[in-house]
Every structure is written in C-alpha cells, then in structure tokens.
Amino acid sequence: MKLIKNARIIDPKSKLDRIADLLIDGKKIKQIAENILSEGAEVIDATGLVLAPGLIDVHVHFREPGQTHKETIHTGAKSAVAGGFTTVVMMANTQPVMSTVGLLEESQAISQNENIHIKTVASITKDFDGEKLTDFKALQEAGAVGFSDDGIPLTNAGVLRRALQEARALDALVSIHEEDPNLIESLGVNAGEVAHKCGLGGATDVSEYSMLARDVMIAYETGARLHAQHISTAPSVEVLRFAKQLGAKVTGEVTPQHFSITENAVLDLGTNAKLNPPLRRDEDIKALIKGLQDGTLDVIATDHAPHTHEEKAVELAQAPSGMIGLETALQLGLTHLVAPGHLSLMSLLEKMTSNPASLYGFDAGYLAEGGPADMLLFDPEAETAVPENFDSKASNSPFVGQLLKGSVKMTIADGEIVYRNEK
Structure with a gap:
C-alpha cells in the first residue's frame, strides 16, 4: 500500500479541492480522508503539492510501427509519464496505417508491456485513401476506441457522412x-505576413473553419458524435x-501550443514551430481561451508529433510539421491559462482529465474511493526551464529554454x- 500525506487533492469530476491524505491499495484508491493511519504503507509526503487524476491525452503519435526512428510506443510512454499522463490515445497514421484488425x-x-494505459484509434478509411471505409465494427470489437484519419482531412463529404452513420x-x-x-x-505556417516573410503561401484560416462548418452540420444531420x-x-x-447550441x-x-504562442514563433524558432494546423494570431488565441x-472547447490535447533533428534541420518549406508536447502540456496550461487568471486550476485539470475520459468513456480521470489509482x-508554483533533452526520443519543441x-x-x-522527478 501507498499513503500520500498532506496533499492538496483536486478532483474535477467531484469538484473536490482540499488538503487530505490518500491511501492506495493495489490498483485502487482505498481511502481519501484527513490524517489516515496505515501501518506498513509506503508514505509519500506531498506537503505543498497538488494531487490530481492522471492526465489523459486523446491525441498522440507514437510512430510505431513504421517510423520508430522518431518515437516508439515505449519512448512515447516514457514521455507521457514525465508529463503526468497515465492514459493516452494513439492516432492511426502509422506505417502501415492502422486500418486492419x-x-x-x-x-x-x-502497448500492454508499458506501465500506463495506451489506447488507439483505427483509421476511418483504408490506408487513408479517403474513400473506402474500414470495418468499423470489427475494429471496435478488436479494441479500437474510435476512428480518425488525423493528418489527412476527409475532403469527400459523402465519405464522412457514411463514416458518421457507421459510427452512430x-x-x-x-x-x-x-x-x-x-x-x-503551403502547410504549416499561417497564411499572411509571416508566411510571406518566409516565402510561403501558407495555410488559410478559412481552410479550417469552412471544413469544420461542413462537418458539424453533417454530424448534426446524422446524430453521430464528432470530435474536432x-x-x-x-x-x-x-x-x-453554434453547432453545440x-x-x-x-x-x-x-x-497547448495553439493557446500559448503565435505565428511569429516561426520567424524566431523556425521549423520546430511549423505545425498542422499552423500557429495563428493573438485574436485567435483570445478566442481559444474564451472557448x-x-x-465550447472541451479538451486540451497535445498532438504529440515527434520528428528527428535531421528531419527538422532543413528549409522551412521542406520540414515536416509537428512538435512534441507531452512533457510541456501541463506547464503551458499553468503558465498561459492559470497564472494569468483565464482558467482556475480545477478547470484546467478538467480539460486534461475528466473531460477527455468522458469523451471515450474511460474509467479514468477522477480520484475517488474505489476508483483507479x-x-x-x-508543484504548480515551481518555475523550470524546458530542457534540450526529453524523455521522448525526439526534441522538436519550440519551448526549449523557456521558463x-x-x-x-x-x-x-x-x-x-x-x-x-529526482531533481
């Protein structure tokens, strides 16, 4: 057994926020109360620290199979736990694509060899061809928690409609x-002045919101669950x-990157700030925070996308889009949302624990007696500089060196x- 003493326990699901002890017995929480006594338990002094549900990331790329020079399931899991994540959902853009049982x-x-909960979605279309649907029923029965062609937009509205009908x-x-x-x-940089300075045409914001408008209305018509x-x-x-209303x-x-930094980061930090969708403008960040x-915005997810140093150390136009994010996600939320007063700590954790758990129906994202340990x-107040080296196999982050x-x-x-953390 493990006994965590004197922690500030925050549980967004029950809205619990108080100083208390928590006793773990096996894989479950046995008791939450003040001044728990338990002989023989390993005691962990959490004075001055926050105890929260393990974070849940519903959007990661662990690159296995096919691109293990970037990341593996094992190194991705190491990166996750260093960031406080105990459950992740892997995307389907492996090589080959996650299209078969x-x-x-x-x-x-x-994934079962790792010490956290690693789930995966299957692709919507076979090998991301954008036309032929995968066998949703067989893949779900085999353990797929959902479906996504992430990285490849579904341009065919009819295909999306059929996918949503199957999913419903x-x-x-x-x-x-x-x-x-x-x-x-050109992908990865917001269309406008910054893209022009980089010699690129860029990615327009209308490319996102026009397709989103189409898709949420198809979701409305089919009654299916759609996650943007x-x-x-x-x-x-x-x-x-509007669609929710x-x-x-x-x-x-x-x-976290989209609510933390603007398109100007591309000028200062180069390819590590090249993302799909791209970083946008101050007014977009304000709207994201309002959401x-x-x-309106239910979940904070990292889109953890590892690339090698060599892949990123090229001209902006040739570099792949994406950045790692598991090890900086909580810190960016604390720095750019909680510290300025945009969100309470409870609300930030809600977006990173109970809400993503609810999205997939996971028995996770909460602290309660009888619940998962x-x-x-x-430490929400500590200030640390983002290191050059990560537990991830990759280091393509625009936040390296930032406090x-x-x-x-x-x-x-x-x-x-x-x-x-031994430091």
Whole structure:
C-alpha cells in the first residue's frame, strides 16, 4: 500500500479541492480522508503539492510501427509519464496505417508491456485513401476506441457522412482533422505576413473553419458524435459553439501550443514551430481561451508529433510539421491559462482529465474511493526551464529554454510509481 500525506487533492469530476491524505491499495484508491493511519504503507509526503487524476491525452503519435526512428510506443510512454499522463490515445497514421484488425492487435500487444494505459484509434478509411471505409465494427470489437484519419482531412463529404452513420450505429467517436487542402498553398505556417516573410503561401484560416462548418452540420444531420481536433482559429470556435447550441453531438480540442504562442514563433524558432494546423494570431488565441472558459472547447490535447533533428534541420518549406508536447502540456496550461487568471486550476485539470475520459468513456480521470489509482503529484508554483533533452526520443519543441510554471514530481499508474522527478 501507498499513503500520500498532506496533499492538496483536486478532483474535477467531484469538484473536490482540499488538503487530505490518500491511501492506495493495489490498483485502487482505498481511502481519501484527513490524517489516515496505515501501518506498513509506503508514505509519500506531498506537503505543498497538488494531487490530481492522471492526465489523459486523446491525441498522440507514437510512430510505431513504421517510423520508430522518431518515437516508439515505449519512448512515447516514457514521455507521457514525465508529463503526468497515465492514459493516452494513439492516432492511426502509422506505417502501415492502422486500418486492419491484425495491425491493431499487434499494436495493443506492444502497448500492454508499458506501465500506463495506451489506447488507439483505427483509421476511418483504408490506408487513408479517403474513400473506402474500414470495418468499423470489427475494429471496435478488436479494441479500437474510435476512428480518425488525423493528418489527412476527409475532403469527400459523402465519405464522412457514411463514416458518421457507421459510427452512430456503434456509438463510436469520429475525430477529424479540419484543413481543406484546396484552400491551402503551403502547410504549416499561417497564411499572411509571416508566411510571406518566409516565402510561403501558407495555410488559410478559412481552410479550417469552412471544413469544420461542413462537418458539424453533417454530424448534426446524422446524430453521430464528432470530435474536432486541434482547433486553431477564432471562427472555428464560433462554428463549434453554434453547432453545440443547435444540438449537434460535437466536441472540440485545443493544443497547448495553439493557446500559448503565435505565428511569429516561426520567424524566431523556425521549423520546430511549423505545425498542422499552423500557429495563428493573438485574436485567435483570445478566442481559444474564451472557448475553453465557456466549454465550447472541451479538451486540451497535445498532438504529440515527434520528428528527428535531421528531419527538422532543413528549409522551412521542406520540414515536416509537428512538435512534441507531452512533457510541456501541463506547464503551458499553468503558465498561459492559470497564472494569468483565464482558467482556475480545477478547470484546467478538467480539460486534461475528466473531460477527455468522458469523451471515450474511460474509467479514468477522477480520484475517488474505489476508483483507479492513476494520479500525479505536481508543484504548480515551481518555475523550470524546458530542457534540450526529453524523455521522448525526439526534441522538436519550440519551448526549449523557456521558463514555465509547474513541475511534475511523481506519476502513479495502477498504484505503482512510474515516474519520479529526482531533481
């Protein structure tokens, strides 16, 4: 047994926020109370620290199979626990694409060797061809928690409609990357002055919100659950807000990078700030924050996308888009949302624990007696510089060297300490 003493326990699901002790017995929480006594338990002094449910990231790329020079399931799991995450959902853009039951089962077998909960979605279309649907029923029965062609927008509205109809019959979640390629000159940089300075045409904001508008209305018509990934523009927030008011079963996520830095980071930091969708403008960040405040944006997810140093050390136009994010996500939320007063600590954690758990129906994201012993201890006030080296296999982050608030001290999954910050 493990006894965590004197922690500030914050549980967004029950709205608990108080100083107390928590006793772990095996994989479950046995007791939450003041001054628990338990002979023989390993005692962890959490004075001055926050104890929260293990973070949940519904959008990661662990690159296995096919691109293990960038990341593996094992190194991705190491990165996750260093950031306080105990559950992650992997995207389907592996090589080969996660389109078959056999590949899904192979991935799950590898994931079971790790000390956190690693789930995966399957692709919407076979090998991301944008036309032929995968066997949703067979893939769901084999363990796929949802469906996504993330990285490849579904340009064919008829295909999306059929996918949503299939998903509704199974009560499955479909997650969509919203960027119409027909409205983009070059990926990764916001269209406008910054893109012009870089000699690129850029990615327009209308490429996102026009496709989102189409898709949420198809979701409304079919009654299916649709999740809009990495929302980045102010009009997109308005579109999502309207669809929710209409009664569509839609949800939205935002990444820490999109609410933390603007397109100007590309000029200062180069390829590590090249993302799909791109970083936008100050007015977009303000709208994203408003969307988090009023619940239009339900989830904070990292879109953890590792690339090698060599892949990023090229001209901007040739570099792949994406950045790692698991190890800086909580810190960016504390720095750019909680510290300025945009969100309470409770609300930030809600977007990173109970809300993402609810999205997929996971038994996770909460602290309660009898519940899973997945949690993290962190110091919300500590200031730490983002290091050059990460627990991830990759280091493609635009935040290296920045001083951020917060420090993860310990991550516990299934009642076992899976990460301990020795600093």
